[in-house]
Structures are given as C-alpha cells and as structure tokens.
Amino acid sequence: MTQTHRPWALALMLAAMAALQGCGQEDAGSPKATAPPPAASSPAQQAYASITVHHKLGATVIDKLPQRVVALDMNEVDFLDELGVPVAGMPKDFVPHFLAKYKDAADVQDMGAIVQPNLERVHAARPDLILITSLQANHYKELSQIAPTIHFDVDYRDSQANHIEVIQDHLMTLGRIFQKEDLARRKSAELDARVQEARSLIQDRPETALIVLHNNGAFSSFGVQSRYGFIFKALGVKPASPSAEAGLHGQPISSEFIQQANPDILYVVDRTAVMERRPMLDAETLSNPLLRQTSAWRNGRVVFADAEAWYVTAASVNSLKLMIDDVTKAYRN
Structure with a gap:
C-alpha cells in the first residue's frame, strides 16, 4: 500500500470498528439477550405464615404451602381426601374401598408398602411434605432428609384415651397447613355429631x-x-x-x-x-x-x-x- 492511501485505509478501519462496537451495544440491550425474570410465587405462597408442628418424633417446620404431598398411611390419605388435597404418592398395597379412586390413578405414584415404604420412590416423587404414622416411624430420619415429615401421634395399641380428639386435632393441623381450616372445622363438627348420635343411642x-x-x-x-x-x-x-x-x-x-x-x-x-x-x-x-x-x-x-x-x-x-x-x-x- 502506498503512503498516499494510508489515511483513507485508517479512516475506513476506524469506521468499521465503530460500527461493530455499536452493534455489540445494541445486542447487549436487546430483550433477546436479557435473562427471564424469576417466576413469581402465587399469592397463597407469598402470604403463607410458617407453621411448626410438634409431634412425638420432633418438630416439623412448614414454611410454604405444600404442593406435592406423599402420604405413607391410608389414614393420612383419607385426611387429604376429606380436605380435597391432591396426593402425589401413597402405598398401594392395601387401599380401602372408600379410597379406591387412588388405586389406579396415574398421577398418584405408588410408594410401595404401608409397613415398608420404598424410600427411593419417595425421593423420586419430589415431595415437599411427607405424612406418616407409627407404622413408618422407624424411617422418620431418612424421610425428614427428603422433605418435612409429620408424624401422626395416634396410638394403634390403645385408643381409649382421646382417640377421636387426636383425630380431630390432626385434621385441624392439616387444615392449617393447607389453608383449609374452615373445611376442617366442618368435617370435625360432622364427626362430633356422629359420635354424639351413637352415644345417645347406646349409653x-x-x-x-x-x-x-x-x-x-x-x-x-x-x-x-x-x-x-x-x-x-x-x-x-x-x-x-x-x-x-x-x-x-x-x-x-x-x-x-x-x-x-x-x-x-x-x-x-x-x-x-x-x-x-x-x-x-x-x-x-x-x-x-x-x-x-x-x-x-x-x-x-x-x-x-x-x-x-x-x-x-x-x-x-x-x-x-x-x-x-x-x-x-x-x-x-
């Protein structure tokens, strides 16, 4: 290149560099390059007040509205059914007739046996709450590492002491957790009425x-x-x-x-x-x-x-x- 052409070449080079720099600035500011904002939580999640449930095996903190619940005892499945809470997983070895709709439900995963649940399946179900009774109590530590786990303190060996009250109390606890307290109260009142009717007939x-x-x-x-x-x-x-x-x-x-x-x-x-x-x-x-x-x-x-x-x-x-x-x-x- 001759000496007389060098200024023009330098000018062209500077113009090209300026154009490329402008394109880079335009791309950086375009919507396509912007990361999507985090998904907004639902109003129920935003307003959820943390709940601590004390039971025989410890204290369980629930700090968000559970969306995927695994119930490892048929009593717990029945509670969820009464409250209209979806069941993500449950044992399907002995499903009573009044819960038969869950037996073949494709969206309800099989967690194995009531007495010996399959912990790998529980983990794979990605629960954010696990419900158990004394039949699964020996797995409490492992289950608690998967998700918050609540033990239903019902005594299967001796139900003479406050059995119905224990059931009603657990129903109200689940009502609080799932923000269905009014429904839980109605169900509890219905049970009270049935008990009183039977007692009046029998006493x-x-x-x-x-x-x-x-x-x-x-x-x-x-x-x-x-x-x-x-x-x-x-x-x-x-x-x-x-x-x-x-x-x-x-x-x-x-x-x-x-x-x-x-x-x-x-x-x-x-x-x-x-x-x-x-x-x-x-x-x-x-x-x-x-x-x-x-x-x-x-x-x-x-x-x-x-x-x-x-x-x-x-x-x-x-x-x-x-x-x-x-x-x-x-x-x-």
Whole structure:
C-alpha cells in the first residue's frame, strides 16, 4: 500500500470498528439477550405464615404451602381426601374401598408398602411434605432428609384415651397447613355429631359386646385397652368381658372364651379377608358351633364389620364414620 492511501485505509478501519462496537451495544440491550425474570410465587405462597408442628418424633417446620404431598398411611390419605388435597404418592398395597379412586390413578405414584415404604420412590416423587404414622416411624430420619415429615401421634395399641380428639386435632393441623381450616372445622363438627348420635343411642342400653379379630380361623379379642378401646370409652359400648392389656393384634382367645363371655352383640373384624384378599366372612361362611351358641348369634346381632375401615385405617374421619355405622347397626336392629 502506498503512503498516499494510508489515511483513507485508517479512516475506513476506524469506521468499521465503530460500527461493530455499536452493534455489540445494541445486542447487549436487546430483550433477546436479557435473562427471564424469576417466576413469581402465587399469592397463597407469598402470604403463607410458617407453621411448626410438634409431634412425638420432633418438630416439623412448614414454611410454604405444600404442593406435592406423599402420604405413607391410608389414614393420612383419607385426611387429604376429606380436605380435597391432591396426593402425589401413597402405598398401594392395601387401599380401602372408600379410597379406591387412588388405586389406579396415574398421577398418584405408588410408594410401595404401608409397613415398608420404598424410600427411593419417595425421593423420586419430589415431595415437599411427607405424612406418616407409627407404622413408618422407624424411617422418620431418612424421610425428614427428603422433605418435612409429620408424624401422626395416634396410638394403634390403645385408643381409649382421646382417640377421636387426636383425630380431630390432626385434621385441624392439616387444615392449617393447607389453608383449609374452615373445611376442617366442618368435617370435625360432622364427626362430633356422629359420635354424639351413637352415644345417645347406646349409653342407656344394657347389652354387652365383644370385638373379635378373625385370622385364618383363630380369634383375638379387643377390649377397653386396645386399638378399639374408643368404642367402649367414647361411644359407651359395654364390654362383655374384662380383657387384659392387648397388643396391636389383640389378645388371643378361643371359641370357648367367646361362648363363655356370651356377648349380646358380637363384632367380627375379618383380618384374613383384608390381608389375603379373600371374600369376607358372613353368617353362612363362619361355621363355628360355639359362636352359634352365643346370645349374639341366636338373636341375629353378629355384625361383620367393614374390615378395611376397622383394620387398614380406623384413625381418620371417613373410616371412623364407617366404624360408627357398624357399631350402631347392632343397636338399631
């Protein structure tokens, strides 16, 4: 390049550099280059006040409205169902008939077994709240590392002390968590009304009753101090026989024991039908000559209870209503 052309070349170079710099400034300020703003939280999330739930296993802090809830016990599923809260995951090994809509629901993930939930599936479900009972209590530490975990402090071994109040209190706690307190109050009031109606029907009646669990031909008795103790304590049913302290599955008894106790009313909970998915016992299939000699049998006051409500759940609003219906059948007929 000659000396005379160099000023023009320099001018052209400077003009090109200025143009490129202007383009760079224009791109940097254009909407395409701007990162999207963070998603705004919902009004409910913005207004959510932190809640601390104290239970037997510790204290659980809920600082946002839960969106994905895993319930590892059918009682907890029933609570959520009563409150209209979606269930993200639950065990599907023993789903009672009154919660059957969840069994094959594609949007409800299967968490394995009630007694032994699959923790990997729980983690994969990405919950922001996990609900458990004593049946899953040994997994509390691991579950709490996945998401806030609340233990339902219901005593499956002895329900005589404030069983219904414990259920109502848990219902109200979930109502607070999910901002459905008014609905929880209505459900609690409905349960109160059912309990009072049953108590009014039963309290002045002289009949005695025996609750037995059937398991492959063998029987266990559940008295005042048992998982069904509230039936005697809260509803006023009179026990046919004083019973020793019963464990989770009752006090083993013989057919002779039932015959000698001679209850006016006999409630039969068929565990075998639930656990082995067999047809439930009835008056025709229970071929036990000693039971047929009781006053209850002779007078047609043997109630074959809703085993799924009595055995799979028994500690939630809907299951309690079904149990009360079974209890009062013997007094209405």
